[in-house]
Amino acid sequence: MHKRAACAAFDALNAELHEISDWMYHHPEVGFAERGAAEKLIGFLEKEGLAVQRCVGGMDTAFVGTYQGPQPGPTIGVFAEYDALPDIGHACGHNIIGAAAIGAAAAVKRAWPGLPGTIQLFGSPAEEGGGGKVIMVEKGLVQHLDAAMMIHASVADRVLTNNLSVQRMDVTFHGKTAQPAGSAHEGVSALEAAMLTWTNINAIRQYLKPDFYVHGIMSEGGFAANVIPDRASLVLYVRAPRGKDVDYLLQRVSNCAQAAALTVGATVAMAERGRRFLRMVNNPTMAGLLEANYEALGREVEPPTPRPRASTDMGNVSQVVPSIHGYIRIGDAEAIGNTHSPEFAPHTITEQAHRAIDDAAKAMAMTCIDLYAKPELLAQARREWQVLMEEESG
Numbered sequence: 001m002h003k004r005a006a007c008a009a010f011d012a013l014n015a016e017l018h019e020i021s022d023w024m025y026h027h028p029e030v031g032f033a034e035r036g037a038a039e040k041l042i043g044f045l046e047k048e049g050l051a052v053q054r055c056v057g058g059m060d061t062a063f064v065g066t067y068q069g070p071q072p073g074p075t076i077g078v079f080a081e082y083d084a085l086p087d088i089g090h091a092c093g094h095n096i097i098g099a100a101a102i103g104a105a106a107a108v109k110r111a112w113p114g115l116p117g118t119i120q121l122f123g124s125p126a127e128e129g130g131g132g133k134v135i136m137v138e139k140g141l142v143q144h145l146d147a148a149m150m151i152h153a154s155v156a157d158r159v160l161t162n163n164l165s166v167q168r169m170d171v172t173f174h175g176k177t178a179q180p181a182g183s184a185h186e187g188v189s190a191l192e193a194a195m196l197t198w199t200n201i202n203a204i205r206q207y208l209k210p211d212f213y214v215h216g217i218m219s220e221g222g223f224a225a226n227v228i229p230d231r232a233s234l235v236l237y238v239r240a241p242r243g244k245d246v247d248y249l250l251q252r253v254s255n256c257a258q259a260a261a262l263t264v265g266a267t268v269a270m271a272e273r274g275r276r277f278l279r280m281v282n283n284p285t286m287a288g289l290l291e292a293n294y295e296a297l298g299r300e301v302e303p304p305t306p307r308p309r310a311s312t313d314m315g316n317v318s319q320v321v322p323s324i325h326g327y328i329r330i331g332d333a334e335a336i337g338n339t340h341s342p343e344f345a346p347h348t349i350t351e352q353a354h355r356a357i358d359d360a361a362k363a364m365a366m367t368c369i370d371l372y373a374k375p376e377l378l379a380q381a382r383r384e385w386q387v388l389m390e391e392e393s394g
């Protein structure tokens with residue numbers, strides 16, 4: 001009954017939400033600078049009667065909207081993202097994520113006046129670099145939740161996310177400048193050390209376990225072609241399934257850099273930069289509920305991608321609270337490209353994209369309602385989470 005009411009409540013809001021998503025598309029803002037988008041989302045939540053706390057976790061564009069129902073009960077978090085990519089705008093469809101998330105929270109509040117529990121909408125900035133959710137976890141803002149969820153725009157409807165943990169590492173070599181024609185023996189080329197590091201990484205690549213990746217760029221390689229470079233830098237991303245796999249791979253990459261420095265006679269400085277995104281730990285009970293709700297809306301759920309793809313800071317939330325990170329289809333990959341390709345962006349404001357906002361919001365609202373109605377499912381989700389986390393760290 002409440003689920004039908006939530007869908008009807010959402011239908012009264014959808015035009016407003018399509019407009020908010022389209023506005024974000026036309027005004028893309030990158031991580032931690034999403035001021036316009038945050039204001040739009042906060043404005044909607046306050047209009048819907050949620051109490052909004054701004055600038056949570058010391059982040060200007062992070063917020064939490066809360067509606068506490070009249071009956072005691074669990075607290076469920078729905079996560080919104082709204083940052084764009086540099087140059088290619090909303091090519092990851094975070095405008096859809098943001099609109100669907102606030103729509104879900106509002107629909108739950110409207111549909112169930114006697115709500116036995118609390119719904120919280122987390123405005124989480126900078127998913128594309130920065131990791132607003134990692135900061136929220138570090139600051140202890142999500143640990144009280146009984147469950148957490150979000151839905152990402154995609155080329156398929158899915159309820160399970162198969163992805164990787166990721167850590168950035170910056171490597172800088174220091175050598176000695178010299179005139180390359182005649183006095184090269186007086187110099188030490190930092191550039192040679194950087195290139196040798198790359199070669200060393202390529203030498204171990206084939207012997208790493210499946211789904212272990214090292215990729216990156218050379219960010220500095222000298223300043224003049226007629227001066228032996230005394231400084232060269234690499235920015236590397238190391239991806240692997242578990243946090244401890246990332247630690248192992250960082251050690252291997254560090255060996256590659258140290259060996260290169262030793263060969264050339266340069267010195268090397270290495271530092272982990274940014275926040276580590278952990279892989280998603282999917283909650284089976286919650287995924288089952290989301291799948292049933294997707295099917296009730298006429299969507300066909302596809303299995304997770306056979307190989308892990310990319311990373312998300314929702315993974316860090318999933319490692320402290322039972323969570324799901326679903327996907328909603330806005331078109332076929334052949335027609336609209338994949339996320340992070342420029343052709344994907346304009347497909348986030350089509351009619352199909354608007355339908356995706358509607359169904360993502362409804363499916364999340366219905367999944368929340370399932371959990372409020374049957375708290376024993378949350379207890380089951382918590383038990384599953386404990387077992388999965390033991391495996392994750394084992």
Ligand SMILES: [Zn+2]
Binds near residue numbers: 092128339340
């Ligand atoms: Zn992305």
Ligand SMILES: [Zn+2]
Binds near residue numbers: 092093094127152
């Ligand atoms: Zn994304």
